[in-house]
Amino acid sequence: MTPNDNRSSIEKEYASLREEAKLRLKRLRETGQPNIYIGMATCGRAAGAIETKEAFEESLFKRDIQARIIPVGCMGHCYAEPLVLIEQSGFPTICYHQVTPGKARILVQNFLEGGDPCLEYVLGAMQPNDMLPCVTDFPRFGMEKRVVMEHCGLIDPDDICQYIARGGYAALVKALKMQPEEIIAQIKTSGLRGRGGAGFPTWKKWTIAREANSDRKIVICNADEGDPGAYMDRTILESNPHQVLEGLAICALAVGAEQGIFYIRAEYPLAVEKINNAIKAAREKHLLGPNILGSGFSLEISLFQGSGAFVCGEETALIKSIQGERGMPQVRPPFPALKGVWEFPTVINNVKTLASIPPIIRKGANWYAKIGTEKSSGTAIFSVVGDVVHPGLVEIPMGTTLRELIYDVCGGIPGRKKFKAVQIGGPSGGCLSEQFLDWPIDFDSLSEAGAMMGSGGMVVMNDESCMVEVARYFLDFTQKESCGKCTFCRIGTKHLLDILEAITKGEGTERDLELLQILSEDVKAGSLCGLGKTAPNPVLTTLRFFREEYEAHVFEKRCPAVMCRSLIAYYIDLDKCARGCDACMGSCPVDAIFTTKDRKKSIDQSKCVKCGECVSACPPEYDAVRKVSPPDRIPPEIVPQMEG
Amino acid sequence: MDKNANIVNLIVDGKEIKASEGANLLRVCLDNEIYVPNLCYLKEMEHPPASCRLCFVAIEGYPQPVTSCTEVVREGMVVMTDTPEVRRLQKSAFELLLSVRRISFCKTCIANKRCGLQKIARFLGVKLRVAHLNRIDVDREVDHTHPYLDYDPDKCVLCERCIFVCGNINKTPMLSLAHRGLNTSVTFFESAAILENSCKGCGACVEICPVGALTLKSHNKVTG
CATH class of the missing domain: 3.40.30.10 (Glutaredoxin)
Structure with a gap:
């Protein structure tokens, strides 16, 4: 068979699949x-x-x-x-x-x-x-640019026909007719950068693996999404698994691999189920398996469930995990694209990277390159959570400013509260203050600001969030998720956490602030892998942009956001408290609330555990419970007088 | 030096050195009597774990210090082992290692006087009791489950040397790392029955341990 015959037979096979899929959907609607x-x-x-x-x-x-x-x-x-x-x-x-x-x-x-x-x-x-x-x-829909999530939520992930009827797998068909070098050239023109966080040019990774001399190569979809508050990958896998599968197949075709692996964390059972179904359905349609659509290209894809270690999202640790070893990062080089799983050249791409491939091939590299900015083309997907009116997954063109994203797309901060900070990039990212709201969102400007694109977690915080506590939260996470291999990450993050804990308890000293800075810099410079190198980012950025909050905790024993439990006190505003109402009393778990002489309520500070239950229990028309920091700011006239 | 390999010239701390192309930089330094603190490196290792984070050096053209065990020598390389940045990272890593240890153990420790940590402390001029860091108490018990060995996780610096030498002798190492974060420790797979058949008690792991965290049971019996 000449290449031309081959090409037309691929076309023919796909055309019949497409017809069948369209017919099926048409029949569904006709009833x-x-x-x-x-x-x-x-x-x-x-x-x-x-x-x-x-x-x-x-x-x-x-x-x-x-x-x-x-x-x-x-x-x-x-x-x-x-x-x-x-x-x-x-x-x-x-x-x-x-x-x-x-x-x-x-x-x-x-x-x-x-x-x-x-x-x-x-x-x-x-x-x-x-x-x-x-x-x-509505801006929440209209300002988005859906490339990766185009079909998400509109098609049944278990029905391959719905994807094919919408043009699914056409990119694979197009790629099957191209030379591998042509595919890589297209990706290069598109300017696609890895969506896992670091933003490494995808075409470079593919070229290294393509040129590696080996009779066996492997491509892997990295779906070990572990950042707190981030769930883009899960949603894409659950909503449109075939687009990722198609992307992985094109990747395999480009680098010359015949084996693909989905690395999905076991905490995502539904994503695992959807991918398994998708692999099965694609095989049945000859879009996967031996001799795909008669093209001579074969690809077998399997699924590997990760056991939930955060660090396994790191390429070299992921490889160890697949090999059945303890998931610990290794020194690079050798880079996985040259020596990866079982020493074979291995390309590891994030879910969003792979899901971007089919639209690029189908609609052309130039179309994609025009979206976004010059150095960061395409779209960014963020899971915007926290204090915004319309939280959720948002796909926007790169270069959109943080202000547009938070205020226009996501509806701003609810409850007439003030914006304070946005945490981007999860535990490896940083907290940016108001001064960055007009910065464009792309790989380079976010790193310049001290945060990181990361995999796309974004937590918006209002003025009731304590930045020291935020840093403590993320350090608690990285400290627990450290694999324990290298000194800085294993022990250094624990010291950072201890110092932050002391500060939130009002036990921090000026020396602690200094040590926090020095130790953070050392952990960043000295750690072995990306997890350790970026773990101090939440501390460094909050120290830089919210230093006055640290100083208030240390020097005044005051939490400006009135959040850190050791540094706050609750009291009841007697002017607002309603006589005879005892809503708060019933809610208090430690019986710290008592009735005053004039049948109002007051809090016994020696018993109060500062749980805040009384705030929620107090009827909004009275709104009588107050929170202050430091605790000694309770007005002196609120002297508890027991009944009788 | 490998006689078949090309020879490259490099400068370490102003000293001109000839070495085989592609040789490990830390090894070359040590072979030329330029001491760079290290705990986890062994010259037999093809891929050193680079986990102790002590062997930092400054290399001309690099923005910041790098671990020498992960670098190979190149023609014209200029290396400095004693810059303020290098010493800062080394001391920082070393003090972190010390901050999880109980120094009062030293007197009764089998490794006293030949301990890797004592040697590095002398070299870096660092006191074994770290003043500016709070001591972190992990407090784990000595693991007695092994038929021939005892393992003290609180002494261990997790250099993985024992795992490497055991793997060299037995193909599959009979020790491994377990747990995460601060609780990471060496483990024997918790099955004495298996170990009794597979471990021959050669003591190579005990021999290679730089800090006396692994000891032979017989030793412990004699000294109490």
Whole structure:
């Protein structure tokens, strides 16, 4: 067979797959039945999507309505979960938010049966129309640029046809007709940089492995996502596993590998299930396995479950883990692209990197290179959590400023509170203050600011967050996750944590502040792997941008955010406290609240454990519980006078 | 020096040195009587673990000190083993190692007077009792499960030398690292029955331990 015959046969095989997939979907729509799409990724399930699905099923059965329920992945709108899309003839596709089982029953009764689309539950329509506002009119939808997450939350991850019908695997078909060098050249033109955190140019990694002299090469998808508050990789794997699979296949084709491995942490059982299903489905369609679409290229993909050590996300530790050894980082060189798993050249790419590959190949490198900035092309995916109105997964073009992301896309800080800091890049990243809000988000400017792109965790904090406590939290994490191999990370992070703990307890000294700085610099300069080298970043950035908070803790024994338990006290404002109300009293776990002579309440400071339960218990119309730091700032007139 | 390899010229602390191309920089320094503190390196190692973080040197053209055990010599390399930056990192790492130890143990320790830590302390001019760091108490018990060995995790510096020499002799080492973070320690897989059959009690691991964390049971019986 000549190459041309080969090419046309690949085309032919794919065209028939595409036809079949389209036909199947068409048939689904033709029946005239409404389609109900329910977001059933881990996040949706946590918000109650399983109960919502059951309510739909039960209600449809009871009212004898024919409708199809299609479980889909996640669109990334965490604030709106459980999210439901309903396709009903005569209406645009409507997106409903926070669909509880109760709302599900009402939607079946009023919308599917009665024809009233229940405007009060609507988030928006998915397409522009005359009836309802479209979701893209909202900045949370409209300002995003979906490349990697284009299909997430819109297709059933277990149905390969839905991906193929939307143009899935066309990139693989295109790549099969290209020379490996051409594929790598495309990736180079696109400017794609590794989305795992460091931003290493993807094409360089591939070229090293491509040129390595070995009869066996391996490609790995790194899905060992472990940063606290980050869940981009999980959502992508659960919502559109085929796009990652396709990316991995193209990667294998480019570097000349016939073996691929998904390294997914065992804490992601749903992602593991979806990837296993996807591998099986792709094999059945000859998009994976021996002689893919008759092209002569073969690829076997397996799945390896990591046991949850944070450090195994580091390439060399991941390799050790796959080999069945203790997951500990190794000295580089040799780089994995030359000597990786079982000494074979190994390319390890992050989920988001691989999921970016199919759109690049399909739509062209120049199209991708135009998105984002010159040195950081493409989109960035962040899981924005913390004090924002619309938390969730956001995919934005690189170069968007932090202000646009936090205030426009994510709706700003709730409750008329003030922005204080944003923590970017997880335990390896840093806390940036207000002065950085107008900085563009890209690999280089974030590193320059002292933070890090990281894998995409972003925690927004309002003025009620104590920055010393934030640093302590992250050090507690890295200290526990240290593999114990090298001195600086094993022992140095523990000393850092101890000092931070002392400061949050009001036991810190001026000497501690100095030691914190010196030790952080040493751990950063002296550690063996990326985990240790970046572990002091939360300390260094908070020391730099929020030094006055450290000094308040040390010199005034005061926590400016009124958060550190040892440095605060609660008291009850007697002017606001309502006579006879004892809501707080019942909530106190240690009986520290007593009734004063005029039947109001007061707190016995010697008993109070500062849990804050009374703050939540006090009815908002009274709002009488006050928090102060340092504890001796309780007004002197609040002298507790026992009843009788 | 390997006779078949190309010879390269480098300068360490102003001293001109000839070495085989591709040789380990730490090894070359030590062979030429230039001492660089180290605990985890053995000259037989192809890939040193680089875990003790003591053998820092400054190399011209590098932005900051690097561990010499992970560098190979190159023609024209200029190395300094005694810059303030190098000493700062070495002292910092060394004091961290000391901060998890009980110095009062020294008197009764089998390694007293020949301990790797005492040697480095003398070289760096660092006191064994670190004043500016609080002592971290990990307080773990001596592991007596092995038929021939005792292991004191509080003395161990986790240099992995014992694991390396055991692997050299037995192909698969009969010791391994376990646990994470500060609790990391050497373990014998917790099965005396297996060990009795596989470990011959050759004592190579005890011999190589720089700090007396591994001891033969017979020794402990004699000295109490």
